Amino acid sequence: MKFSTAISTCLSKYATFSGRATRSEFWWFYLFTFLINWIASLVAGNSISMIVSLALVIPLWAAGARRLHDIGRSGWWQLLFITIIGIFVLIYWFVQDTVAEANQYGSYVPPSEA
Numbered sequence: 001m002k003f004s005t006a007i008s009t010c011l012s013k014y015a016t017f018s019g020r021a022t023r024s025e026f027w028w029f030y031l032f033t034f035l036i037n038w039i040a041s042l043v044a045g046n047s048i049s050m051i052v053s054l055a056l057v058i059p060l061w062a063a064g065a066r067r068l069h070d071i072g073r074s075g076w077w078q079l080l081f082i083t084i085i086g087i088f089v090l091i092y093w094f095v096q097d098t099v100a101e102a103n104q105y106g107s108y109v110p111p112s113e114a
Contacts, residue, residue, distance in 0.1 A: 001025045007032050010063045017075055020106045021066035022098060029063050064094070069105035071096045 001009070006028035013019070033056045041049035065075025071093060080086025100108050 001028065003028045003032070010059050013062060013066075014059050015062055017062050017065045018069075018105070019066050020070040020098075020109075021063050022070065023067070023095065026063050026067040026094060030060065033060055064090075066105075067094055069103070070098050072099050072103045072105075 001022055001024040006025045009025055010021075010029040010032075033053075036056065037049050037053055040052045061075075061078060064078050068075050068077055073093060077093070078090065080090050098108070100110075102108055
């Protein structure tokens with residue numbers, strides 16, 4: 001998935017916590033949110049950066065839940081980010097390859113058909 005496609009997909013599924021998200025979709029959107037927050041803090045200051053962060057936190061959590069669904073885990077596992085060790089576990093799961101079979105969160109769509 002390309003950068004622009006990932007952004008439009010994640011923003012169109014703003015609060016959709018069901019379904020699956022590919023690894024590239026999640027990481028491209030994560031990069032987008034990081035860059036937007038960084039640019040907002042440079043250009044407009046921390047208060048605007050905080051507003052941008054609040055606006056993008058729900059789609060980022062939704063993309064994270066769909067990413068965890070893609071590897072067969074519940075989106076509730078994102079609560080591990082509260083702990084230091086949990087952050088590393090989540091990063092490990094987020095970089096896992098897609099489980100190429102249907103699971104309880106949806107069917108597998110090969111990249112050529114996406």
